[in-house]
Amino acid sequence: MSRVRVASEMRPWPTGPTGLPRLLRGSREEAVSFAAHLDTYGPSGVAGSRDLLAAIGEAGVRGRGGAGFPTVTKMQAVARGRGPKVIVANGCEGEPASAKDRTLMRESPHLVLDGIAMAANAVGAEKAFVAVERTRPASAEALGAAIDDRARFGEDPLPIQVVSVPGRYVAGEESALVHWINGGDAKPTTVPPRPFERGVGGRPTLVQNVETLAHVALIGRFGPEWFRTLGSDDEPGSALVTAAGAVARPGVCEIAIGTRVGDLFDAAGGPESELGAVLVGGYFGTWVPIADALDVQLSNAALRSVGASLGCGVVAALPLSACPLAETARVLRYLAEETAGQCGPCVFGLASVAEDMSALARGDAGRTIVEDLQRRSRVISRRGACHHPDGAIRFLRSALGAFPEEIGLHQHGRCRATSAKPILPIPHGPARELAWR
Amino acid sequence: MTIHLRLDPIACDGHGICAELFLEGIELDEWGYPIVSTTPIQARHLEHARRAVFACPKVALSLVDDS
Ligand SMILES: Cc1cc2nc3c(=O)[nH]c(=O)nc-3n(C[C@H](O)[C@H](O)[C@H](O)COP(=O)(O)O)c2cc1C
Numbered sequence: 001m002s003r004v005r006v007a008s009e010m011r012p013w014p015t016g017p018t019g020l021p022r023l024l025r026g027s028r029e030e031a032v033s034f035a036a037h038l039d040t041y042g043p044s045g046v047a048g049s050r051d052l053l054a055a056i057g058e059a060g061v062r063g064r065g066g067a068g069f070p071t072v073t074k075m076q077a078v079a080r081g082r083g084p085k086v087i088v089a090n091g092c093e094g095e096p097a098s099a100k101d102r103t104l105m106r107e108s109p110h111l112v113l114d115g116i117a118m119a120a121n122a123v124g125a126e127k128a129f130v131a132v133e134r135t136r137p138a139s140a141e142a143l144g145a146a147i148d149d150r151a152r153f154g155e156d157p158l159p160i161q162v163v164s165v166p167g168r169y170v171a172g173e174e175s176a177l178v179h180w181i182n183g184g185d186a187k188p189t190t191v192p193p194r195p196f197e198r199g200v201g202g203r204p205t206l207v208q209n210v211e212t213l214a215h216v217a218l219i220g221r222f223g224p225e226w227f228r229t230l231g232s233d234d235e236p237g238s239a240l241v242t243a244a245g246a247v248a249r250p251g252v253c254e255i256a257i258g259t260r261v262g263d264l265f266d267a268a269g270g271p272e273s274e275l276g277a278v279l280v281g282g283y284f285g286t287w288v289p290i291a292d293a294l295d296v297q298l299s300n301a302a303l304r305s306v307g308a309s310l311g312c313g314v315v316a317a318l319p320l321s322a323c324p325l326a327e328t329a330r331v332l333r334y335l336a337e338e339t340a341g342q343c344g345p346c347v348f349g350l351a352s353v354a355e356d357m358s359a360l361a362r363g364d365a366g367r368t369i370v371e372d373l374q375r376r377s378r379v380i381s382r383r384g385a386c387h388h389p390d391g392a393i394r395f396l397r398s399a400l401g402a403f404p405e406e407i408g409l410h411q412h413g414r415c416r417a418t419s420a421k422p423i424l425p426i427p428h429g430p431a432r433e434l435a436w437r
Numbered sequence: 438m439t440i441h442l443r444l445d446p447i448a449c450d451g452h453g454i455c456a457e458l459f460l461e462g463i464e465l466d467e468w469g470y471p472i473v474s475t476t477p478i479q480a481r482h483l484e485h486a487r488r489a490v491f492a493c494p495k496v497a498l499s500l501v502d503d504s
């Protein structure tokens with residue numbers, strides 16, 4: 001075994017593509033055939049003898065589903081478990097403003113599937129699932145067609161099944177996904193055991209965001225050194241981000257980690273009007289006042305200086321004309337409604353702070369509103385079975401920190417906003433599911 | 438020997454008996470749900486903690502031995 005590894009380390013990696021894009025090289029219009037995928041990226045070499053875990057570790061790739069956890073650490077934990085393993089590729093993308101996962105699954109489904117095959121090789125998995133929201137059938141269709149296409153080439157070493165999950169924010173949480181695949185409601189379960197210990201069918205299960213797996217597909221092809229030619233030492237590689245809100249061309253963009261927020265907005269056509277703040281990291285993310293926002297780099301190291309992190313990669317521009325407290329109140333109410341209804345502090349706590357925040361935004365909150373919100377935030381945090389309440393509270397507290405002047409005005413019944421048009425999207429109609437089954 | 442309490446927040450329905458039996462380590466929030474101290478339980482409080490664990494009608498509390 002070890003002799004094979006030495007030999008594989010000596011064999012040079014093929015040359016990878018330079019610059020950007022890395023992941024989104026397919027057509028924006030039509031489905032990419034497996035043959036076209038091979039033309040673009042070359043063979044995956046999944047059957048080769050390289051030590052994939054070592055390569056993923058050296059590459060230093062981190063999870064792209066929100067928490068930024070080192071991928072190799074999770075893979076090693078799963079690999080150490082007993083018996084055959086299971087892989088769940090998480091393509092749920094419950095974040096209303098995010099479009100990066102579905103864009104990836106539609107434009108480069110084969111990269112996600114290559115990544116599954118490589119991860120399976122690395123951890124010893126015999127079965128894999130790709131989970132997508134059933135409110136977005138296009139993702140399931142693209143993946144299904146790609147799986148069929150590859151079957152003719154005998155490409156995948158393990159069966160990969162597409163599963164459609166209720167389109168609810170919390171359904172994409174890893175224990176909820178495992179529970180759903182095991183036949184339960186798409187609600188989180190009590191941990192431990194965590195999925196890497198006991199997941200699908202009781203097996204050690206690797207849950208990984210689809211973008212993370214697409215990066216793994218390229219690391220397995222071109223090696224860790226190539227991966228590190230973009231980004232920083234600590235946070236290497238490229239990232240898919242969604243520029244949202246008041247920019248001329250909102251949408252998904254592949255950036256080198258460390259790109260300035262202002263440069264991302266320029267790539268998205270530039271701000272449509274004067275901006276007041278930027279929300280970084282989606283609805284579990286952080287409001288950053290505009291004075292700090294445009295020059296900050298999109299890496300966790302740089303974002304830490306403004307209290308933020310990359311999260312799910314949503315970067316939303318809030319125009320000066322909008323009321324940041326009204327935006328916060330609407331999102332918070334949505335997150336409260338999206339509770340799985342299982343844990344008291346999540347059910348009652350989020351409902352209560354959402355109501356308080358709405359009162360503040362309307363201008364009819366009491367004098368103690370900020371202290372009340374701070375106190376309840378402390379009481380709610382870290383008391384749910386999953387991190388849903390923690391994410392919502394983080395978002396709320398960032399608003400309390402970023403908008404002291406607006407809060408003061410609203411406490412006197414005033415508001416500077418000149419437009420009531422909502423900026424941050426809240427799913428409704430067929431995109432909003434209320435079922436858990 | 439260090440022992441602490443673990444609460445299963447999904448199982449818990451806010452019955453509240455635990456806070457009466459183990460005042461030293463559990464208080465109730467404004468919605469009636471227990472806030473459980475995560476620090477190790479002092480030996481002299483262990484008996485109260487045990488009573489709370491066995492009184493919970495939802496079996497949501499357990500003692501975890503971290504030693
Ligand atoms: C409430 C909640 C919702 C989540 N929704 C998603 C989701 O839609 N997609 C996703 O990839 N991860 C989601 N996550 C994170 C997953 O639990 C998990 O950490 C992730 O899929 C792991 O993949 P990664 O390490 O590649 O990022 C969610 C987490 C929480 C707490």
Ligand code: SF4
Binds near residue numbers: 387389446
């Ligand atoms: S914390 Fe909220 S979303 Fe998470 S399991 Fe408990 S009730 Fe469900």
